[in-house]
Amino acid sequence: MTISTRVQEIFRETGAIAALTLRAITGIFQKPYYQREFVTQLDKIGVGSLFIILLTGLFTGMVMSLQALIQLKPFAATSYVGGMVAMVMVKELGPVLSALMVTGRVGSAITAELGTMVVTEQVDAMRVEGTDIVKRLVVSRLKAILVALPLLAVVTDTVALFGGYLMAAGSGVNLIMYLHSIPQFMALQDMFEGLAKPAFFGVIIAMIGCQVGLSTRGGAEGVGSSAKRAVVLSSVLILVADFFLTKIFIAFR
Amino acid sequence: MDRVRMGIMPSTGIRLDKVTYSVGGRLILQDFDLSLDRGVNRTILGVSGAGKTTILKLILGLIPPNSGSITIDGTEITGLSEARLREVRRPIAVVFQGGALFDSMTVGENVGYRLIEQGTKNPAEIERVVLEKLGFVGLEDAIDLYPAELSGGMKKRVAIARALAADPGYILFDEPTTGLDPIGVYNICELMRRLQQQGKTTLMVTHDLHTAFQVSQRFSFLHEARLVFEGTREELMAAGMEVTREFLSPTPRSLFAYTSPERTTA
Ligand SMILES: Nc1ncnc2c1ncn2[C@@H]1O[C@H](COP(=O)(O)OP(=O)(O)O)[C@@H](O)[C@H]1O
Ligand SMILES: [Mg+2]
Numbered sequence: 307m308t309i310s311t312r313v314q315e316i317f318r319e320t321g322a323i324a325a326l327t328l329r330a331i332t333g334i335f336q337k338p339y340y341q342r343e344f345v346t347q348l349d350k351i352g353v354g355s356l357f358i359i360l361l362t363g364l365f366t367g368m369v370m371s372l373q374a375l376i377q378l379k380p381f382a383a384t385s386y387v388g389g390m391v392a393m394v395m396v397k398e399l400g401p402v403l404s405a406l407m408v409t410g411r412v413g414s415a416i417t418a419e420l421g422t423m424v425v426t427e428q429v430d431a432m433r434v435e436g437t438d439i440v441k442r443l444v445v446s447r448l449k450a451i452l453v454a455l456p457l458l459a460v461v462t463d464t465v466a467l468f469g470g471y472l473m474a475a476g477s478g479v480n481l482i483m484y485l486h487s488i489p490q491f492m493a494l495q496d497m498f499e500g501l502a503k504p505a506f507f508g509v510i511i512a513m514i515g516c517q518v519g520l521s522t523r524g525g526a527e528g529v530g531s532s533a534k535r536a537v538v539l540s541s542v543l544i545l546v547a548d549f550f551l552t553k554i555f556i557a558f559r
Numbered sequence: 560m561d562r563v564r565m566g567i568m569p570s571t572g573i574r575l576d577k578v579t580y581s582v583g584g585r586l587i588l589q590d591f592d593l594s595l596d597r598g599v600n601r602t603i604l605g606v607s608g609a610g611k612t613t614i615l616k617l618i619l620g621l622i623p624p625n626s627g628s629i630t631i632d633g634t635e636i637t638g639l640s641e642a643r644l645r646e647v648r649r650p651i652a653v654v655f656q657g658g659a660l661f662d663s664m665t666v667g668e669n670v671g672y673r674l675i676e677q678g679t680k681n682p683a684e685i686e687r688v689v690l691e692k693l694g695f696v697g698l699e700d701a702i703d704l705y706p707a708e709l710s711g712g713m714k715k716r717v718a719i720a721r722a723l724a725a726d727p728g729y730i731l732f733d734e735p736t737t738g739l740d741p742i743g744v745y746n747i748c749e750l751m752r753r754l755q756q757q758g759k760t761t762l763m764v765t766h767d768l769h770t771a772f773q774v775s776q777r778f779s780f781l782h783e784a785r786l787v788f789e790g791t792r793e794e795l796m797a798a799g800m801e802v803t804r805e806f807l808s809p810t811p812r813s814l815f816a817y818t819s820p821e822r823t824t825a
Contacts, residue, residue, distance in 0.1 A: 346663075427659040430621050434653055435721075436645050436676040 333445040343446040352454035367466025371473035388484035389491030391470035396500040400463040405507035417536040420519030421529040448512040455508035578627030589784040605781035611764035652722035658714035660706040667702040692720040712743030732763040
């Protein structure tokens with residue numbers, strides 16, 4: 307493939323993802339709502355991801371706390387450890403880690419599921435049976451991720467704070483001190499940032515998962531390579547988007 | 560029907576006129592003509608990869624042709640929006656090659672799917688239709704099973720039941736007997752014959768001549784992007800074309816080696 311056809315391909319695909327995103331977001335507010343499909347997806351995405359989210363949250367919180375304690379000890383400022391863990395988790399690591407976990411677990415599954423439906427002609431069959439596949443297959447997944455991912459980020463943050471406290475307690479920081487330092491580092495806007503980022507990442511995961519899945523070609527092999535492509539693309543885009551979102555939030559401080 | 564002939568009502572049937580379709584730089588169909596009147600049953604024969612499935616997807620508006628015209632009961636479908644296509648597709652149903660049953664739904668939900676999509680609210684009415692259609696294919700007992708629990712032949716029968724749910728006028732079959740054992744083939748052929756007796760218009764694409772002779776009176780050959788023959792079984796035998804001889808012989812050589820058709824009906 308030459309560079310110019312590659313560039314053309316990238317532009318074509320970006321355009322396709324943008325168009326699908328537009329249709330899906332407007333579709334959220336239009337009937338039919340396919341409630342059952344939404345609930346199924348919410349269960350798969352939200353409840354299904356809970357365990358790995360708890361694990362990643364707990365260990366990340368513990369390690370953040372350990373690192374912060376090393377830095378704070380020479381200044382006799384270990385009582386600030388709660389605030390530092392909270393700030394890093396809520397604004398950055400909570401949203402990004404939960405989004406990356408959901409990409410690996412759910413984004414790839416969405417792509418594989420839709421890709422399988424394409425290569426087995428189930429998507430064609432749905433269209434013939436009169437279904438708007440964007441509404442049924444894409445909007446339901448987008449809605450489920452939009453609800454689930456901010457909640458999962460909050461769970462990550464909470465568990466991380468708990469893990470952080472376990473480590474802090476070992477260094478003689480008591481619970482009152484730990485909790486008291488949190489509002490000293492955090493403003494209301496930071497909480498908002500901690501919810502807006504995962505929502506935005508959710509759009510990335512859902513839309514790339516769906517677009518790559520629905521454009522799958524070539525049997526079971528095609529499904530595998532689609533899933534891999536979706537995970538790589540989403541992960542990179544999440545990290546890039548995180549940078550620009552942070553810039554925007556700083557500008558509005 | 561008289562009013563159709565007098566030209567008061569729009570023409571019925573499915574027509575493809577000078578349709579050209581290429582994908583990935585390969586020409587699949589070129590100036591392809593096909594006309595399927597209501598009430599007839601037709602079979603298009605062709606080797607694997609000839610473009611048989613492509614014809615069905617073009618008729619259903621699932622893929623757009625590069626050029627040419629496709630009409631369903633007088634309505635031109637090329638260039639229509641997906642929403643308009645949903646309307647135009649209503650009288651057509653299709654049995655895809657592998658059945659294309661929805662994995663995540665039971666057999667009953669698969670069969671009732673189109674009714675729900677088209678707005679039937681009454682659960683009793685849906686259940687009545689589902690049982691009736693499953694009864695037609697002899698699979699009432701499978702109503703609560705999932706597609707993964709069915710054999711290949713059962714999947715195709717459920718797919719036929721699903722296709723019948725909204726009482727379509729036209730039914731398209733993509734290789735309905737491919738990969739089935741002899742009893743499975745017999746069952747499907749029997750079902751197709753019964754549908755024809757009910758006056759359904761059927762179009763089957765297949766590479767299996769045996770199935771074609773079982774269920775159709777008229778045949779066409781898709782060869783090198785066009786139909787190269789159209790006629791009855793007797794005409795087919797009498798024509799003695801190399802392309803058909805190869806198809807009829809017990810050990811056909813590759814049809815791709817064959818280049819110039821002796822007769823073209825396009
Ligand atoms: N999306 C696609 N990209 C590239 N080639 C395709 C695509 N879809 C179909 N083809 C090619 O078009 C040809 C006709 O396909 P198809 O209509 O499925 O054949 P048939 O049903 O007769 O076996 C095949 O050679 C197939 O490889
Ligand atoms: Mg085919």
